[in-house]
Amino acid sequence: TIVGSYHNSSKLKLKRGSPREEFPCLDGNYTCMAQVLDLHMYTRQFNRATESGVIFDDIIRPGLEDPGPLAVGCLAGDAQSYILFCTFFDRVIEAYHSYKVVPHVIQQSDLNYDNLKGGDDFDHIYAVSCEVSVVRCVEDYCFPTHISRGERRELLTVAKEALAQLSEEFPGKLYSMDELNEEMKDKGIIMDAPPPSLMKIGVSRDWPDARALWVSEDGTLAIWINMEDHVRLVSSRNDANVQEAFAAVCVNLVKLEALYKKLRRPFVWKPHLGWVVSSPAELGTGMKASITVRLPHLAAHSRLRGLLSRLRLRMEATDVYKLSNVESIGLTEVELTQQVVDGVKLLVRIEKRLEQDDCFDDLLPAQK
Incomplete structure (x- = not known):
């Protein structure tokens, strides 16, 4: 079996006590990791390690460094982590996504952007901007918390080849972090170093070595290499035309996947998990x-939290409000984006009602 081929962590000769002695303090920790972890589960995972040397303490470290309530609280060190530590990860996925992992249920994919309904007709008075992003990791390479310098540099070499071919039909340019800062200096823009939280958990080790950003000439797409995952495609717009942003990501993701496969570096896929990436929060x-x-009126309303829960949306507040999908597994790409489009349209309708001091009970969706 796959699990049987993995190394026992005793071969690593780790100097540590018993599971009871090593069990982390979870007081005040509100992550999904802390919700599911107890001494019994910790003991079961304690003496396991993947072939690349990822142990359970490596996986839960992010949640110990950042115990916030919205955090998933763990990161996989490699794709094998999801198999070897499946008892833990399956419960985290269920807690975070409200989705039960079942081996015989296959994660479906739909990157046909024509299947998205609406998303190009938001009221610009309310909807300001949008962004669609997607992450991928490459087969047989460790994930960012555990990757070596050599692996990271290999991945950059692969990305350079793939993006050079992509640029032949969709012109763009690849920048190292130093080149990017030099390019942006005249515009008064300097790339900040990664936040300390990413340094603490090892994601930003050796910064900025082998990190890069590809930007399309038309500005509709950016592709980050070796950041929080091996590859991240992002389409950001200064309007709320999420349909266009979704299309830009889908079209070029399909092309990039084919190019990586041609280079014999396919993205990691497991039928019951979908696309496998470092964070369980983005799996699927x-x-x-x-x-x-x-949404000034709705943002102050007592029923907002319940509304967001029903719509399966997350809100991040600044001077405006950023609404995004909570789940990434159990639905297709089109379905997840449709959920955001429909949810935001409903919230804008409710905001307009509140401006007139009108009731909005007739607009409320059923509890999901």
């Missing part, structure tokens, strides 16, 4: 769609 489709909106 790897996709996040967000729309930034102005």
